[in-house]
Amino acid sequence: MRYLFLFVALTVANAAVASEGMVILQKRCVSCHEISGPAAQSVQELWQRKGPDLFYAGSKYNAEWLKKWLVKPRRIRPAGHHPIQHIQPGKKRDMVDTTTLRPHPALSPSDAEEVTEALMKLKASAEMMGTAVFKGGSISASFGEMVFDKFNGCMACHEIEPGYGGLSGPEVYTAAKRYQADYLVSFITDPQAWNPKTPMPNKHVSAANIQKIVQYLQALAKENWDEKK
């Protein structure tokens, strides 16, 4: 009987600790992030979402990176979450209106830990994940860049190093630090399964080249970009 009481007490205590992060999420994050799903079903609905959907965060982010980033957030998307809300015509091309970009709030280390723990429990459905997974391996940065840029044109929207590449998509030189390898494979394979209205196209990259692209992203992420900036 005593053991049963102890078990129940521990379970309740554990649930209380686990829900602390969810309380913070509900209080501080849901005004910008969707944590229950589904993804936006129209372009207008997409534009109303101020930050990335988090209802599959546990299948997307690397926990260690997430925990650190929440304490010291840094811009990942040079033109904001929805570039159309942060650009204006310039002399040579459309330019980012940096005055409209807002910094992400920083959390205390303990809150970041709680929130990360709660987010890592939010998993993607099997339909979103699909069946493709990262098979490991490595590639040289130069060959990887050929696959990424020359063969598939991904650099049109993504920076492969600070200040080099497209600005509408998130930087990719830190992507492998931020994201799980299986998520990267899955998202490149079928972006619309994750977000039907994402501006990221399905370029129908071959399965073999998707593996090479993720290997390339891992090679890029080995650089210490914060030091180089």
Added chain:
Amino acid sequence: MRKNKLFLTLFVSLLMLSSAAWSDDAEDNYKNYCWQCHGMTGDGMGLNVQDMSVQPRDHTSAKAMGGRSDADLFKVIKEGGLAIDKSVLMPPWRDSLSDDEIHGLVKYLRKLCQCG
């Protein structure tokens, strides 16, 4: 009984609405997918052009757009630049847009270039 049928029909309709992605209008689709490279005004000078090896087409130019048939425009939006022997930088949008939405974009492009 009739009431039950009405509720069932309403329920199924709502379910279908919630599970199917909306068909968006051409202007919203142009902003969401095309602006990033072709520009806010459609002049081909979008946010991403700085490091592009091939410049995006100027959709406001009757000269640049006039030589393309509606079928060509439909094909390049749906299947990407390589489908008409153009740049790999123009992606295929068939997984993002329905055929109806692509037809809508072709009409929108004709308004931008005032041609065709």
